[in-house]
Amino acid sequence: MAEFDGLVAVVTGGGSGIGAATARLLQERGARVAVLDRATDAAPEGVLAVPCDVTDPAAVDAAVATVAEQLGGLDVLVNNAGIGATGHVGENDDAEWARVLDVNVTGIARVTRAALPHLRRSQHAAVVNTCSAVAFLGVRQRALYSASKGAVLALTLAMAADHVQEGIRVNAVAPGTADTPWVGRLLAAAEDPAAAAAALRARQPLGRLVTAEEVAHAIASLASPLAASTTGTVLRVDGGMTSLRV
Template sequence: MNEFQGLVAVVTGGAGGIGAATATLLHHRGARVAVLDREAGKAPAGLLALDCDITDTAAVDRAVAGVAEQLGGIDIVVNNAGIGATGDVGANDDAEWARVLDVNVTGIARVSRAALPHLRGSSSPVIVNMCSAVAFVGVRQRALYSASKGAVLALTLAMAADHVAEGIRVNAVAPGTTDTPWVGRLLGAAEDPAAAAAALRARQPLGRLVTADEIAHAVASLASPLAASTTGAILRVDGGMTSLRVQ
């Protein structure tokens, strides 16, 4: 498949995990891909990789302008960069709330805002945000993270409404628990990593974690010009976590 031939994609947080899988897939399907990441040196080979902290407005503006200049425009923005948080509502102080929301929510706004002038010049403009299953269902010990992803859901719908008349599509993917480095670190810190891993698998009806490649395919499906009538959609890739009850 090469439906992305001639298109330029920006993937934030594209140096590892879901972001790297997404950037690689878009590249394989014909896109010219730029990765924005604080560890750009770890990005997949063959891609334009730019150091960028999405909490820094000036850095975002420079990086986005650099992508447009070097690759000839921007057609696709994948707002993948994000950080996790654990604990109930009393577990994190104001500084941690500000930090997580700055990355997971305001970071999307910064990158999208910088990219909008370029998207307006594209024939196939689209933004795909990274949401989460926890925006739909209450999960223990995820208060701050859930709040940030609930905001991503609402932001995605608002952006879709704001820009539909311009032909800019805005969608999101909502993964369930995914086999990523962050989840690996959570399990490594657990008192009983094997039991913690089993519990994560058990809460998804498919009985396993979602893979980064599966999320990448979902992002690509929403970003594809073949999905030209899809906007304001939140695609759940969660092993049935938010919609099925099998016990």
């Protein structure tokens, strides 16, 4: 499949995990891909790797301008950069709330704002945001993270409404617990990593973690020109976590 032939895609947080898997898949399907990440050493081979912190407006503007100049425009934006947080509502201080929301929510706004002039010139403009299953159901010890991803859900729908008449489609994916570096660090810090891993698997009806490649496939499907009538959609890639009770 090469439905992205001639298109330029930007993936934030593309240096590892879901972002790296997405960058690889978009390349395989014909896109010229740029990765924006604080650490780009592990970015997929063949991408344009641009160091960028999504909390820095000047860095974001410069990175997007670099991509558009070097790759010839911008057609697809994958807002994947994000950080995690654990604890109930009494366990994260104001500084942690500000930090997580700045990356997970305002970061999407910053990068999209910088990309909009280029997206408006594209015939196949698409934005895909990475949301989470915790935007749809309550999960213990995820108050701050859930709040940030609930905001991503609302932001996605608002962006889709704002830009649909400009020909810019905006969608999101909502993964369940995925096998990513952040989850790996979370498990490593647990008192009993094996038991913690078993608990994460058990809360997803499929009985296993979601893979980064599975989420990447969903992102690419939403971003594809073949999905030209799909906008304002949040695709759950969660092993049935939010909709099944088995």
